Each structure stands twice: as structure tokens, then as C-alpha cells.
Amino acid sequence: MLVPASATLRWLDIVGALIALILLAPLFVVAILLILYEDGRPIFFCQTRVGQNGEPFLILKFRTMRRETGGRAITVAGDTRVTRAGAWLRKRKLDELPQLINVVRGEMSLIGPRPEVPEYIESHDDLRRVVMQMRPGITDLASLMFRNEEEMLAEVVDPEAHYRSSLLPAKLLWNIRYQESRSLLRDFKLLWLTAWYSFFPAKFDRGRILRAFGMQGVSSRTPGAGLPCGARFVKRTNR
Numbered sequence: 001m002l003v004p005a006s007a008t009l010r011w012l013d014i015v016g017a018l019i020a021l022i023l024l025a026p027l028f029v030v031a032i033l034l035i036l037y038e039d040g041r042p043i044f045f046c047q048t049r050v051g052q053n054g055e056p057f058l059i060l061k062f063r064t065m066r067r068e069t070g071g072r073a074i075t076v077a078g079d080t081r082v083t084r085a086g087a088w089l090r091k092r093k094l095d096e097l098p099q100l101i102n103v104v105r106g107e108m109s110l111i112g113p114r115p116e117v118p119e120y121i122e123s124h125d126d127l128r129r130v131v132m133q134m135r136p137g138i139t140d141l142a143s144l145m146f147r148n149e150e151e152m153l154a155e156v157v158d159p160e161a162h163y164r165s166s167l168l169p170a171k172l173l174w175n176i177r178y179q180e181s182r183s184l185l186r187d188f189k190l191l192w193l194t195a196w197y198s199f200f201p202a203k204f205d206r207g208r209i210l211r212a213f214g215m216q217g218v219s220s221r222t223p224g225a226g227l228p229c230g231a232r233f234v235k236r237t238n239r
Contacts, residue, residue: 013110017103024097031062031094034085039066044098049115052135057107059115060098064090073117074163077154092198093147099138111187112137113175120168127172134179139194141213142174145206147197177215186213 021028035043045063048056064086071081075090082090089095102108108115115136122128146152146167153159153167178186189212197204210216 009109010106013103016110017100021100021104024100027094028097031089031097034088035063035083038085039063039083042067045095048118049136050118050121050132051107051115052133054121054132056118057102057115059108060101062086062089062095062098064095072160073119074153074160075150076159077150079150090150091201093194094198096138103138107136109135109137111140111190113140114143114171116168120164125172127169127176131172131175134175139190140175141178141190141209142171144190144194144197145174145209146171147201147204178213181213189213 032043042063045061045065046058047061049059051057064083065079065081066083069081075082086095099108103110112135113131121132149167153163156162178190193209193212207216
């Protein structure tokens, strides 16, 4: 089953996001009440991210950190800036729900590479240039596989350096590999697994995800011959 044309994908994004906003309205209410009860306003957190073709936009999230806290852009497990309600939301990725509004606006897609903050963008990098041609999304194979990223970063001495040198390049490669074999059926499978692990985070199994997409044994460290193919694919489907 092939991926629909760009215009059709855009309509699927809009319809899917609107349906999700209606069905998930109770979760929005729960998140808002938890945030207000523990730390008051503001409810939402806005941050500049780099979108398709390098265009900046404001991403929306439920606020999970204490007010007026600074520090590094990445978060590790046990970060003292995160509230108790925020930790609960982050573990289930429910803090990302407001990005359905970004999808309706056309800044994001339901499925696509996660948008990065400007300081992590190295436009001279070949992998980054390919990925930046894609519309960023709420979920993708890379973010699903590294959904325990905060726990992984908490185990290293320098989380930011490890993210730049190891996790980020690996995620870029998985972004491209998913696009190379993307289909409507795979998209539905990805959305289902994203929802499943959001509600049941303790059942997270990276091996099961790889098996579900037939990618057992695929390396996330070397691009191999995937980059040129990925680049051509992105140019064909650029929205």
C-alpha cells in the first residue's frame, strides 16, 4: 500500500488531527487540571523549532517544568525542573498532545521527524539536509524507538554531548529509513504503536517495534546506501 499524494496526505493530517482533538478531549482536561493544581498557569509551553525546509515555528506542548526555569534544551530522567504532573505527562508523551493544533495549522504532520531546537541544527550535515525537507511530525519511527531517551541520557556523564554525537545521528538515519519504506499501512501501524506505548509505557519493547516494521538487524549507526534513495524519496513527496 503506497503513501497517498501530498495533497491527500495533508487532508488526512487535518481530518486525523481534528478527530484526535475530539476523541482525546478528556485527556486534555486531565492534563490541564493536573498542571493547574500543582503549579498554576501557564498551561502551555511554546518553543521555537525548525520545521520543513528550515522554516522556524512555535511548537505547542503542555507545560511540564516549573515556571521560570532555564537550563539545557534536553531533559534527562529525574530532572529537577520537571513537576510531578509533568513527569506523569512526559512518561506517557501526553505533553505532546497540543501539537495536534500545529498539525491543523500546517506546521507539522501526524507522522514525520521530530522538529529540533535551532541549536541542534547543523545544516551542513547531509542527513540533516535530507530530513529537513520533510514536514516534521508528532511521531515517527525514530521517536518511537527512542521514547525512553530521557532514561538513556540520564545514564551518561555528558547528556548533551551524547545526544549530539550518538542519539541525534541515529534518529536522523531512522527518519530516512522509514521514509524509504513508508506506506499507508505502516503509517497506521506507527500511529497504533505510538498510542499503545503512550497508554502502556511499561510495555515498551524496542525489539518488538523493529520486528513490526521488518527492520531487525538494521544498523542505526551507518547510513549505507540509504541516503541517496532517501533524498530522492523526499524530493518526490515534498509537501
